[in-house]
Amino acid sequence: NAANDAGFTLQVMLCQCGVEFSVPERTPSKHRKSDEFQKALTEATDALTTAQREWFVRQEELRAEAEQFASDTRHTSNESTGNSRVLAFPVELTPQERKVVHKAAEEFGLKSFSTNDGPNGE
Numbered sequence: 001n002a003a004n005d006a007g008f009t010l011q012v013m014l015c016q017c018g019v020e021f022s023v024p025e026r027t028p029s030k031h032r033k034s035d036e037f038q039k040a041l042t043e044a045t046d047a048l049t050t051a052q053r054e055w056f057v058r059q060e061e062l063r064a065e066a067e068q069f070a071s072d073t074r075h076t077s078n079e080s081t082g083n084s085r086v087l088a089f090p091v092e093l094t095p096q097e098r099k100v101v102h103k104a105a106e107e108f109g110l111k112s113f114s115t116n117d118g119p120n121g122e
Contacts, residue, residue: 029107062089062097063104070108091115 014020031037045053069087076085089101098114105112 058097059100062100063107065089066101066104066110067108070105070110073110 045056048056066087069085073085089098093101102112102114
């Protein structure tokens, strides 16, 4: 993520000087797959209450769905169909769940938006 932050900072600085800058491809973090991270995650998850654990699992499910979509989209875009793909989540998502989805989309380099179709106008 530091490289992504540095790239953004460089883009802002160059744009202020009138120099065009092409944004580098976002580099996904792989730290979540490390053994050390997985061990710490297991220990932390074990310390959660049932409600906290359920919320954590739900966040991970939403994040994994966005990650899989991003991976599939990158794979099919290499085949260059020219069509945009959309992953629609249920309108019943809570505001907290929508926030998780938007954050995951950003992390994986996807565009995200909400419609006014949700029960609360999301």
